[in-house]
Structures are given as structure tokens and as C-alpha cells.
Amino acid sequence: MMKIFSLELSGHAHRVRLLAGLLSLDAQIVPVDMMAGAHKQPEFLAKNPFGQVPALEDGDVALYDSNAILVYLASRYDAQRTWLPTDPMLAAEVQIWLSKAANELANGPAAARLVTVFNAGLDHDAVKAKAHALLSIMDTHLSGRTWFVGDNPTIADVALYSYTAHAPEGGVDLAPYANVRAWLQRVEGLPGFVPMQATETEAKKALAA
Numbered sequence: 001m002m003k004i005f006s007l008e009l010s011g012h013a014h015r016v017r018l019l020a021g022l023l024s025l026d027a028q029i030v031p032v033d034m035m036a037g038a039h040k041q042p043e044f045l046a047k048n049p050f051g052q053v054p055a056l057e058d059g060d061v062a063l064y065d066s067n068a069i070l071v072y073l074a075s076r077y078d079a080q081r082t083w084l085p086t087d088p089m090l091a092a093e094v095q096i097w098l099s100k101a102a103n104e105l106a107n108g109p110a111a112a113r114l115v116t117v118f119n120a121g122l123d124h125d126a127v128k129a130k131a132h133a134l135l136s137i138m139d140t141h142l143s144g145r146t147w148f149v150g151d152n153p154t155i156a157d158v159a160l161y162s163y164t165a166h167a168p169e170g171g172v173d174l175a176p177y178a179n180v181r182a183w184l185q186r187v188e189g190l191p192g193f194v195p196m197q198a199t200e201t202e203a204k205k206a207l208a209a
């Protein structure tokens with residue numbers, strides 16, 4: 001069976017678990033004990049020399065990097081090719097957002113959450129400002145659109161979802177971004193949607209409410 005090496009609180013890992021759910025793939029989720037440093041041990045470094053989750057094993061295929069894994073799963077298992085269109089322009093537009101997910105999303109909303117959830121030594125105000133700059137562009141892009149690219153959900157939506165949905169955990173308020181919030185709800189309504197676990201703090205807040 002396909003194996004996804006994952007950490008529950010990782011948005012990068014979540015995007016892979018999310019696409020596996022949306023494509024109804026049978027996958028075993030293998031937790032990597034990152035608190036104990038398992039991701040820097042030889043056994044895991046053989047799967048990903050960068051020592052990061054997620055990684056994938058699928059038969060003879062071994063792969064790492066969340067966006068690369070999305071491309072592989074969509075190309076291999078979505079016969080209709082709606083999740084990664086073959087049309088040159090649509091494919092290129094998907095790539096724009098995969099790049100934004102790897103850069104602006106990682107260095108904005110995801111980084112802000114690293115500060116609050118994992119005590120990362122980053123400048124919280126600076127990364128929050130980056131997050132708002134990205135969210136503002138995403139919100140404008142989504143005006144009059146249902147999905148990020150074309151008329152159907154694609155791996156662009158999957159790559160952007162996890163860290164956008166969990167941006168409030170990093171102190172990034174989504175209230176000003178109505179189009180983004182409506183889009184998040186559309187993603188959450190897709191058949192096979194798999195949620196990402198809220199952090200302990202969020203869970204405590206939810207329990208207290």
C-alpha cells in the first residue's frame with residue numbers, strides 16, 4: 001500500500017494527505033517522530049535527503065517534496081486530468097500557484113504559524129506582513145472565480161489550502177479576505193476532504209468555547 005510519511009501538524013504533509021483523500025487513494029499514513037529527530041536519522045534521510053516531511057513510497061516510486069508528490073499523484077491517479085490539467089496554459093497557471101505555495105505561503109502564513117506553534121525564532125511581525133500581502137493577492141485573484149485555476153479544483157487549490165486555512169493559528173486574521181474564506185469552505189466541501197488537525201492551542205480554545 002502507498003505510504004505517506006507525515007507529521008499531523010505539518011501543512012506540507014497535510015496537502016498530500018488531502019489530495020490522497022480527494023482522489024480516494026488507499027494510503028497508509030506513517031507518522032514521523034520529528035520531536036525525537038527521526039527526520040534527521042539515516043533511515044528517513046534515505047527517503048528525503050533534506051530531512052523534511054512529507055515523503056511518499058508507492059510501489060517502486062519513492063518521492064519527496066509536497067508539490068512534487070501532488071504532481072505525481074494527480075498525473076498518475078487522476079485519469080480525467082482535472083486536478084492537473086494537460087492544457088498548456090492551465091498547467092502553467094497551476095505551476096504559478098505551486099510556486100507561490102513553496103515560497104510566499106511557506107514564508108508568510110506557514111512561517112507565522114511556526115512562531116506561535118513551534119516557537120521558531122522568526123520576526124513574527126515581518127512574516128505576518130508577508131502573509132497579509134499574499135492573502136490580499138489571493139483574495140483579489142478569487143474575485144469572480146470559484147477555484148484558483150480554470151473551472152475545476154486543481155492541485156493549486158490543494159497546495160494553497162492547508163496553511164491558508166490554519167493561518168489564524170499564526171495570528172493571521174482571515175476576516176478581511178471574504179473570497180479566501182468562501183474558497184476555503186468550497187475546498188472543505190469537496191468529497192473526500194481530509195481536515196488538518198488544529199494545534200493544541202486551537203483545540204483548547206475550541207473546548208473552552
Ligand SMILES: N[C@@H](CCC(=O)N[C@@H](CS)C(=O)NCC(=O)O)C(=O)O
Nearest residue numbers: 010011012051052053054065066067
Ligand atoms: N518544500 C518542502 C518543505 C517541507 C517542510 O518544510 N517540511 C517541514 C514540516 S512542515 C519539515 O519537515 N521541517 C523539518 C526541517 O526542515 O528540518 C515540501 O514542500 O515538502
